[in-house]
Amino acid sequence: MSFISAWCLVIVSLCYTYVVSQLVSKGIGRMILFTPVFLYFFIVPLSLSNIHAVGITAFFISWLANFKLFLFALGRGPLSSNSTPISLPIFLFVSCLPVTIHLSPKPTTSYSHGGSKEGLLYYTIMATLLVLLIKVYEYTTKLPDKAVLTLFAIHIYLFLELTLFATATVVRALSGLELEPQFNKPYLATSLQDFWGRRWNLAVTGILRPTVYEPMVQLLSFLDPNWSRVLAVFATFVVSGLMHELIFFYMGGLMPDWKIMWFFLVHGLCTTVEIAIKRRVNGRWRFPIGVSRVLTFGFLMVTSLWLFMPVFNRGNIFERTLEEYTYAGAGVAEIKTIIASLL
Known part of the structure; x- marks a missing residue:
């Protein structure tokens, strides 16, 4: 609930900046009116306790959204357009999520998986590897510390790749826009x-x-x-x-x-x-x-x-991450039990 409440306020704040941008031209005036939003976006992760919610909100909002809004106040960056102003839904997508709209024809790069079968297979393999890694953590007491940190480094990459891919997929489905790969x-x-x-x-x-x-x-x-x-x-x-x-x-x-x-x-x-x-x-x-x-x-x-990587041990981030996976697994099992009893 705290995560949902925080993101509802984020969306309201972004709607405010969008309205301000329609009324105030780029420059110092718009920057001053954006200041309360900047401050809120910097403190919003402090209202959360779930490690994944904190990390995602800090990255998406405190960093990317604040930087994008800073540029937008100056009339620059991905939220600004020299031709047709972007609509409010697209503004919300681009400002609070780590996605970038193609401003030119879609590039044919080797890593632009999109929604192809090759791309789905690629990310399915990555999701499978992430699940296997989580299972391996049950034996971390038998592994050297450096080996555990190495596994967690791979875990971070897989999690980021899958999170950003899922975000881009949802935005693509809702908006019909082609998005640049992350x-x-x-x-x-x-x-x-x-x-x-x-x-x-x-x-x-x-x-x-x-x-x-x-x-x-x-x-x-x-x-x-x-x-x-x-x-x-x-x-x-x-x-x-x-x-x-x-x-x-x-x-x-x-x-x-x-x-x-x-x-x-x-x-x-x-x-x-x-x-x-x-x-x-x-x-x-x-x-x-x-x-x-x-x-x-x-x-x-x-x-x-x-x-x-040592920071993950210093802040008990590694242990808290594993605990959240355990809670999530227990929750999924409980939901399955409830559904089975209803059927």
Whole structure:
């Protein structure tokens, strides 16, 4: 009930911003009128206790929706249109969910599964793997801590992929819109730039680009263009790190120890160095694709186990997640029993 109440207020708040946008032109006036919504969206996860509800609300609302509304107040971003204003239902979909409408003809990319049989099979396999992982957790006491964290890292990826796919599917069914995919097989990344820029959680990439990267490039325009872009990339990782720290504060209820921030600082530094080396080499030499994938995946896993994943133990997030799966399983079993008795 708290989750439903919170999201009802979120929808009411978004309707308010939509009405304001019809009455007040873009700029400082609209930004001031949006301020109460910004503040509410930052505190709404604190009203929830379920770990999945907190995580989803913090990501969808406190991060993505706030950033989209910030851009919208300035007349920019996915909620703004230079031609025909979007309708209220589409505004609600795009603002509070991690989806992006195609503003141009649908791209024919290899990862655009859509509703095809291939896509359904792909996500069915992922859902099956997630269920198997949850079953494996029954034996975690017999596994090393690093192995458990590795399994949970895979769990996080599967959960995010399935959640974002399900969200996009519902929006597509309700609105008839074709939506951009959220992941592009990140396990096939050949570099950090490829992983963060073109494969991992593209909703975040799409919102950080206009809110952080592009303004930083303009702000640093007095520098050499290569330097301004490199520094803008690093600044994007800093903002991403801060937002992840905030999300884990919501989920764990603990003051940050800044390991998550260090994870993104390390990756920001390494990604900028990688970009600089690529520009220096200019395609004259590169690792074989297989080697690049192994090195990229290895670096991601080592740094994740070192800096990112331990937060799940520190805030008891891992244990609370398993408890919620247990409660959900018991609830499903009880519903099945009730239905069987009625039949």
